[in-house]
Amino acid sequence: MDDEETRALELPPTIRRRDFVNGVLVAASGALLGAPGCLLAAPDGVSKMLPADSTTNYPPLLTGLRGSQPGSEGVPHALRDGAAWPNPLKVDEVYDLVVVGAGISGLAAAHYYRRVIKHNARILLLENSDDFGGHARRNEFWIDGRLHLINGGSQDLENPRPFGPRLLSLLKELGIPVEQLPSRADADRVYEDMGLHEGIYLDHKTFETEALIIDRKDWSWTRKLAAVSLPDAVKKDIVELEEGIDNPWPGLTDAVKKERLSRMSYRDFLLSVRQVDARTPAFYDAQTKDLWATGIDAVSALDAWGVGMPGFQGLRLTPRATPRMGNTPSGYAECGGSADTGGQRKVHLPDGNASVARALLRTLIPAAVPGGTYNDLINVPVRYAGLDQAKAAVRLRLSSTVVKVVNGAGQRGSVEVTYVQGHDAFSVAARHCVMACYNAIIPYLCPSLPSAQIQALHRSTRAPLVYASVALRSWVPFVRSGVFRVYAPGAAFPFLWLNEPTSSGGYKTPEAPEQPVLLHMTAMPCAPGRSEMDQHRAGRAELLATSFGTFEARIVEQLAAIFGAFGFDADRDIMAVTVNRWPHGYAHEHNSLFDADLPEHQRPHVIGRQRHGNIVIANSDAGAAAYVESAVEQAYRAVGELKDL
Numbered sequence: 001m002d003d004e005e006t007r008a009l010e011l012p013p014t015i016r017r018r019d020f021v022n023g024v025l026v027a028a029s030g031a032l033l034g035a036p037g038c039l040l041a042a043p044d045g046v047s048k049m050l051p052a053d054s055t056t057n058y059p060p061l062l063t064g065l066r067g068s069q070p071g072s073e074g075v076p077h078a079l080r081d082g083a084a085w086p087n088p089l090k091v092d093e094v095y096d097l098v099v100v101g102a103g104i105s106g107l108a109a110a111h112y113y114r115r116v117i118k119h120n121a122r123i124l125l126l127e128n129s130d131d132f133g134g135h136a137r138r139n140e141f142w143i144d145g146r147l148h149l150i151n152g153g154s155q156d157l158e159n160p161r162p163f164g165p166r167l168l169s170l171l172k173e174l175g176i177p178v179e180q181l182p183s184r185a186d187a188d189r190v191y192e193d194m195g196l197h198e199g200i201y202l203d204h205k206t207f208e209t210e211a212l213i214i215d216r217k218d219w220s221w222t223r224k225l226a227a228v229s230l231p232d233a234v235k236k237d238i239v240e241l242e243e244g245i246d247n248p249w250p251g252l253t254d255a256v257k258k259e260r261l262s263r264m265s266y267r268d269f270l271l272s273v274r275q276v277d278a279r280t281p282a283f284y285d286a287q288t289k290d291l292w293a294t295g296i297d298a299v300s301a302l303d304a305w306g307v308g309m310p311g312f313q314g315l316r317l318t319p320r321a322t323p324r325m326g327n328t329p330s331g332y333a334e335c336g337g338s339a340d341t342g343g344q345r346k347v348h349l350p351d352g353n354a355s356v357a358r359a360l361l362r363t364l365i366p367a368a369v370p371g372g373t374y375n376d377l378i379n380v381p382v383r384y385a386g387l388d389q390a391k392a393a394v395r396l397r398l399s400s401t402v403v404k405v406v407n408g409a410g411q412r413g414s415v416e417v418t419y420v421q422g423h424d425a426f427s428v429a430a431r432h433c434v435m436a437c438y439n440a441i442i443p444y445l446c447p448s449l450p451s452a453q454i455q456a457l458h459r460s461t462r463a464p465l466v467y468a469s470v471a472l473r474s475w476v477p478f479v480r481s482g483v484f485r486v487y488a489p490g491a492a493f494p495f496l497w498l499n500e501p502t503s504s505g506g507y508k509t510p511e512a513p514e515q516p517v518l519l520h521m522t523a524m525p526c527a528p529g530r531s532e533m534d535q536h537r538a539g540r541a542e543l544l545a546t547s548f549g550t551f552e553a554r555i556v557e558q559l560a561a562i563f564g565a566f567g568f569d570a571d572r573d574i575m576a577v578t579v580n581r582w583p584h585g586y587a588h589e590h591n592s593l594f595d596a597d598l599p600e601h602q603r604p605h606v607i608g609r610q611r612h613g614n615i616v617i618a619n620s621d622a623g624a625a626a627y628v629e630s631a632v633e634q635a636y637r638a639v640g641e642l643k644d645l
């Protein structure tokens with residue numbers, strides 16, 4: 001806990017209202033100690049299933065800094081900086097398989113191992129964090145006796161291309177009825193039917209004017225911008241980029257146009273090809289952050305075209321990808337989708353993809369995930385105490401950071417795995433090991449890998465992101481403002497939206513504006529002007545150095561700036577904040593501006609994922625695609641490499 005958090009908990013005299021959610025006040029004052037059930041009382045008796053000390057021992061309920069929670073980076077960073085744990089205590093446990101990392105890929109690897117290699121295999125999953133699921137994590141808030149759910153990381157079941165048969169059959173096997181669930185577009189219609197729209201917020205520091213533009217689909221851009229005090233040149237640029245059909249490159253073939261676009265950033269395209277005013281790119285700068293976690297200077301114009309950004313209409317490009325495009329934009333381009341849908345209908349479960357992780361866990365450790373239906377997955381708490389039971393065939397050990405994986409080192413099995421818990425190191429033996437952690441850490445765990453593979457793994461710098469979940473007492477100010485989702489290109493959190501309406505698995509988001517609701521806010525720290533990977537490295541350093549108090553202050557300031565005029569009062573309306581930090585977030589996808597133009601088999605993710613003795617490499621980095629499907633496909637491939645070994 002940092003100093004600012006400590007100070008917040010040491011308050012009264014003015015206890016902020018958010019302290020009443022999830023029993024945080026109980027921990028702060030001790031006034032109701034021993035009776036957390038009062039605060040967690042749920043109409044269906046769910047609270048009885050939560051551990052008695054739920055406010056500290058049930059990770060989804062924890063507020064403050066979550067995701068990669070504070071302290072979780074300690075051992076990995078010490079390892080990077082040369083620390084060693086030479087004499088681990090040998091634990092008297094021998095497994096068929098040890099999995100490093102319990103994200104979607106690690107959980108799927110364990111699942112497939114029992115399907116493909118040995119149905120009754122003994123498996124240990126070691127997870128650095130204090131929760132399972134990796135990015136597929138959920139945040140829970142109990143407000144007035146009602147459970148509110150939101151994704152703390154991975155949000156939608158989605159893909160720029162239609163799902164392949166493997167993921168579809170896995171989801172079916174897991175009991176997730178993906179084809180019957182409403183799509184994200186259906187969800188948006190709930191707010192649209194209430195007369196709400198998307199909005200664009202311009203902050204004074206970036207735009208020298210402040211405005212909330214209602215981005216109505218049925219209005220022209222001239223009409224949307226009519227009352228906004230942007231310079232005329234900027235307004236003209238926006239209208240032309242959004243609606244114009246001028247062809248800046250008449251006479252060039254489709255292939256030549258695409259080739260040129262692949263070698264310039266979207267920012268350069270705006271400035272040098274579309275010749276916009278120098279102030280115009282700021283309006284678009286954050287549009288690429290959602291998918292790349294960098295601004296428009298580190299994304300090629302071709303990829304920007306692929307995901308549907310404006311300014312290309314006049315070029316009349318054929319909707320086909322080129323090999324120089326990244327995985328996501330090429331999928332959108334090939335599948336003829338828009339940035340909203342891509343080739344696969346986006347489906348949102350009430351806790352995002354956390355339920356996929358829960359469902360995988362249910363097949364592995366049924367005693368920890370009670371029930372057997374989709375409804376149970378969503379609503380019934382996981383029994384964390386049941387994750388690591390001595391008699392169970394599959395065990396999941398949280399807060400256990402793997403620091404070394406060695407082939408053939410011991411008598412007990414083919415692989416020796418060392419992990420650190422607290423200050424102590426332990427080692428276990430196994431026949432096989434799947435590395436389902438992120439690629440960039442693998443060279444430190446496994447320094448005996450060939451040097452070309454180590455270099456390739458180091459090329460997998462993941463993108464840092466922050467997903468904040470804010471519990472609001474009501475969303476009347478949103479209704480008054482006319483927006484449910486805001487793009488704020490100059491703000492600390494460039495994207496925010498009211499929790500996606502969902503009605504599935506016996507869970508329904510509130511529909512009355514007077515009721516509490518959850519708000520999602522996204523930030524992507526980066527450093528404009530550098531290469532994509534250097535931006536991610538700088539962003540990660542910034543993210544890890546930012547305290548909860550600073551994030552919270554930015555959230556309060558931004559919401560007050562946008563919604564203050566519509567009656568928003570942070571002290572009254574913000575009930576709780578969970579800031580999910582993802583310093584190692586999206587897997588890296590090919591970027592034609594910075595990555596060498598290589599055939600697939602020579603690309604870093606392919607070289608990096610080669611089998612090393614009885615150690616194989618899964619995780620979404622190995623597929624160079626930040627999607628559930630990639631995590632699952634790579635798990636399946638990695639496990640397949642263990643056959644006959």
Ligand SMILES: Cc1cc2nc3c(=O)[nH]c(=O)nc-3n(C[C@H](O)[C@H](O)[C@H](O)COP(=O)(O)OP(=O)(O)OC[C@H]3O[C@@H](n4cnc5c(N)ncnc54)[C@H](O)[C@@H]3O)c2cc1C
Binds near residue numbers: 106127587
């Ligand atoms: C904020 C965010 C939003 C996203 N949204 C979507 C989305 O909407 N749809 C989608 O399809 N994809 C989304 N993704 C992509 C997401 O990364 C993948 O879908 C998938 O969850 C990745 O799974 P993984 O197992 O490969 O990696 P991870 O989820 O990163 O899991 C790796 C695990 O390994 C653990 N680990 C690392 N090192 C060690 C070690 N030394 N010892 C032990 N454990 C270790 C980590 O703690 C982590 O739990 C999102 C990603 C982020 C960050």
